[in-house]
Amino acid sequence: MQFEFRPYQRRFRQSLKTHYGEWSVREGILIRLDDRFGEITPLEWFGSESMQDAIELCQSAPHDIDLDWIQQIPFPACQFGFESALNSEQFQAMPQSALMSDEWRSLWDQGYRTFKLKIAIAPIEIEIATVQALLDQLPQHANLRLDANMGLTESETHQWLEFCDQSRIEFIEQPMRTDQFETMLKLSQMYRTAIALDESVSTLAQLKACYERGWRGIFVVKPAIAGFPSQLRQFCREHQLDTVFSTVFETEIGRRAGLQLAAELSQRAVGYGTTHWFDELNSEDFEELWKSL
Numbered sequence: 317m318q319f320e321f322r323p324y325q326r327r328f329r330q331s332l333k334t335h336y337g338e339w340s341v342r343e344g345i346l347i348r349l350d351d352r353f354g355e356i357t358p359l360e361w362f363g364s365e366s367m368q369d370a371i372e373l374c375q376s377a378p379h380d381i382d383l384d385w386i387q388q389i390p391f392p393a394c395q396f397g398f399e400s401a402l403n404s405e406q407f408q409a410m411p412q413s414a415l416m417s418d419e420w421r422s423l424w425d426q427g428y429r430t431f432k433l434k435i436a437i438a439p440i441e442i443e444i445a446t447v448q449a450l451l452d453q454l455p456q457h458a459n460l461r462l463d464a465n466m467g468l469t470e471s472e473t474h475q476w477l478e479f480c481d482q483s484r485i486e487f488i489e490q491p492m493r494t495d496q497f498e499t500m501l502k503l504s505q506m507y508r509t510a511i512a513l514d515e516s517v518s519t520l521a522q523l524k525a526c527y528e529r530g531w532r533g534i535f536v537v538k539p540a541i542a543g544f545p546s547q548l549r550q551f552c553r554e555h556q557l558d559t560v561f562s563t564v565f566e567t568e569i570g571r572r573a574g575l576q577l578a579a580e581l582s583q584r585a586v587g588y589g590t591t592h593w594f595d596e597l598n599s600e601d602f603e604e605l606w607k608s609l
C-alpha cells in the first residue's frame with residue numbers, strides 16, 4: 317500500500333480549560349494508505365507517544381507499507397491510525413454527549429441530551445454551586461457527567477460523590493490521580509454515583525491492568541490513543557466492559573473509526589460531541605480534509 321501523511325494544527329474556538337490548564341491548538345496527522353484514510357492524534361499527557369514520536373514514525377515509514385510493518389508499530393496513537401485506516405467501514409449513529417462550553421441551550425437545540433462538564437478547575441464550593449445551578453436549569457431528562465481530570469483529593473471526591481448521590485449525575489470521571497487506584501476502587505463501592513476511569517485506562521495495557529485489579533465501574537475508552545482497535549475490541553467483548561467511548565479531538569477521519577467501535581462495544585452516549593469547539597477542519601468529507609492540508 318502506498319503511504320502518505322500530512323500533519324495538521326487545529327485551533328480551538330476558545331481554549332479548553334481543564335485541571336491540566338488551557339489547551340488552545342490540537343495537532344495531529346492525517347494518513348493515507350492508497351485511497352483509505354486514517355488519523356493519528358497523540359495525547360502525551362495521557363501517556364501516549366508525543367506528536368514528535370508520531371511524526372518521526374511516519375517519516376521513517378517505507379513508501380510502500382505492508383501489514384507486517386503495521387503490526388510492528390510500537391506507539392498506541394499510531395497503532396490506531398494505521399489499523400483503523402485499513403478497516404474503515406461505515407459507522408452507525410450513537411447518542412452523543414456534548415462537552416460543555418458556556419451555553420447548554422444551543423447544544424440542547426442541536427439535539428444533545430447528555431452533557432459533560434470539566435471540574436477541579438475552581439474551588440470546590442464554587443463548582444458544586446455551579447453544577448447545582450446548572451441542574452436547576454437543565455430539563456429533567458438531561459444527563460450530566462463531570463470530569464475532574466485527576467484534580468480532586470480524597471476528601472473532595474467524597475464531597476462530590478455525596479453531592480452527586482443527592483442529585484442526578486451520571487458519573488464522575490477520573491476524580492483522582494492514577495496512583496490513587498485503591499482509593500477510587502473503595503469510593504466506587506461506597507456511593508450510588510458511578511466513577512469512570514479515564515487517565516488510568518488510556519492505553520489497552522493500562523485498561524487490562526485496572527480490570528485485573530478489580531475495577532468493575534465505568535471505563536472511558538479513547539480509541540484514538542488505546543492502541544490496535546482489533547485488540548481493544550477483543551478485550552471489551554470478552555469481559556463485557558461498561559464503557560464510554562470518548563474523543564481526543566480527532567477530525568472526522570479518526571472520529572468515524574472511534575464511533576464505529578463504540579457502536580459495536582458500548583451502550584452509553586459517546587463523548588464525541590465536540591465539533592462546536594473548532595472552526596477549522598470540520599469537514600465530513602475525508603478527501604476534502606486531506607486536500608485542505
Ligand SMILES: O=C(O)CCC(=O)c1ccccc1C(=O)O
Pocket residue numbers: 359413414415432463465514561562563564565586587588589590
Ligand atoms: O469525553 C468527552 O466527552 C469529551 C472529550 C474529553 O473530555 C477529552 C478530550 C481530550 C482529552 C481528554 C479528555 C478527557 O476526557 O479528559
Ligand SMILES: [Mg+2]
Pocket residue numbers: 463465489490514515536
Ligand atoms: Mg476525561
